[in-house]
Amino acid sequence: MVKAAVLGASGGIGQPLSLLLKASPLVDDLALYDVVNSPGVAADLSHISSPAKVTGYLPKEDGLKNTLEGADVVVIPAGIPRKPGMTRDDLFKINAGIVRDLITGVAKYCPKAFILVISNPVNSTVPIAAEILKAHNVFDPSRLFGVTTLDVVRASTFVAEVTGEKDSRSIVVPVVGGHSGDTIVPLLSLARPPLSIPTDKCDGLVNRIQFGGDEVVKAKDGAGSATLSMAFAGFRFAESVIKAVGGEKGIVEPCYVYLPGVPGGDEIAKVVGIDFFAVPIELGPNGVAKATNPLGSINEREKELLEVAIKGLKSNIDKGVEFASAEPAKL
Ligand SMILES: NC(=O)C1=CN([C@@H]2O[C@H](COP(=O)(O)OP(=O)(O)OC[C@H]3O[C@@H](n4cnc5c(N)ncnc54)[C@H](O)[C@@H]3O)[C@@H](O)[C@H]2O)C=CC1
Numbered sequence: 001m002v003k004a005a006v007l008g009a010s011g012g013i014g015q016p017l018s019l020l021l022k023a024s025p026l027v028d029d030l031a032l033y034d035v036v037n038s039p040g041v042a043a044d045l046s047h048i049s050s051p052a053k054v055t056g057y058l059p060k061e062d063g064l065k066n067t068l069e070g071a072d073v074v075v076i077p078a079g080i081p082r083k084p085g086m087t088r089d090d091l092f093k094i095n096a097g098i099v100r101d102l103i104t105g106v107a108k109y110c111p112k113a114f115i116l117v118i119s120n121p122v123n124s125t126v127p128i129a130a131e132i133l134k135a136h137n138v139f140d141p142s143r144l145f146g147v148t149t150l151d152v153v154r155a156s157t158f159v160a161e162v163t164g165e166k167d168s169r170s171i172v173v174p175v176v177g178g179h180s181g182d183t184i185v186p187l188l189s190l191a192r193p194p195l196s197i198p199t200d201k202c203d204g205l206v207n208r209i210q211f212g213g214d215e216v217v218k219a220k221d222g223a224g225s226a227t228l229s230m231a232f233a234g235f236r237f238a239e240s241v242i243k244a245v246g247g248e249k250g251i252v253e254p255c256y257v258y259l260p261g262v263p264g265g266d267e268i269a270k271v272v273g274i275d276f277f278a279v280p281i282e283l284g285p286n287g288v289a290k291a292t293n294p295l296g297s298i299n300e301r302e303k304e305l306l307e308v309a310i311k312g313l314k315s316n317i318d319k320g321v322e323f324a325s326a327e328p329a330k331l
């Protein structure tokens, strides 16, 4: 039995993500939570002929508790998205409190669940989540993930556009660091199969992967940011976690984790000098089975990108940690 919960299920990401989870044979029970419209989304999805039972809850009448009790996987796309001219950090003011309160619910009602944080700024919302879980004495770093899969998906897609590869799924690019602009570090030198792209084109590609989110924000022109590609990416990551927990071996997905607390992470934390960082993670029955370190063999250009990313991440992480200790949840 796998119960998945989506917090922020009525939103631009929440709805298509919930659709993909409902369509998945790997999910038996799907609980949807939002401050608006979640019973409607649940009623709609419940007519789909797939195994998952779907329920929808609002905050009233213990909605968060009912959503989370018994949940194995909790996916969190709740919060406001960007408009043109905004950075992800501009979302902190509103989304930090939303994530803090939802994670407090997770700590109380399903402390052993795998938690997948999509809400931006991921660089800061994941440290907030960690602090809240710590405060409740239920923090298991192997079960808390910042979802950076969209960066990996974009890397495959954009590289394929340059190389002419028809099936972008066959291109795997490790993307490390964080999830915003120059904290995103695509490691093209470690792509599989190896790439033969001229250096000048590499710089353009790296920039497109780092700022791919801006392309969508600009094109949507005030109506939000990536939702459908994020639903695809979020589902891919959730499915990977569910499969690994179910015993499937060899699943590796880059994601943003608390390095000192996960197997193999301590050494990488020493190299980068910060605690939260995305690296390729081998998933297993308990979440993170092993953090892998691709940084030993990167090229000089990538080392420069890494340095910039670490600087930005440091302040994003500190901001999240400070917020969580200054403004503990009121729930
Ligand atoms: N990690 C990533 O790669 C990506 C992250 N995002 C982020 O995902 C978040 C959601 O984006 P969209 O779905 O486009 O926004 P949206 O505005 O369409 O949907 C957000 C949903 O969250 C709900 N919500 C707000 N406060 C809530 C609360 N306290 N409890 C439960 N639900 C609540 C809203 O009612 C709404 O339905 C944004 O912060 C966005 O920046 C977006 C794309 C990629």
Ligand SMILES: O=C([O-])CC(=O)C(=O)O
Pocket: 081, 082, 088, 120, 150, 212, 213, 214, 216, 217, 225, 226
């Ligand atoms: O750009 C945004 O604000 C949404 C996001 O995180 C992405 O598309 O990568």
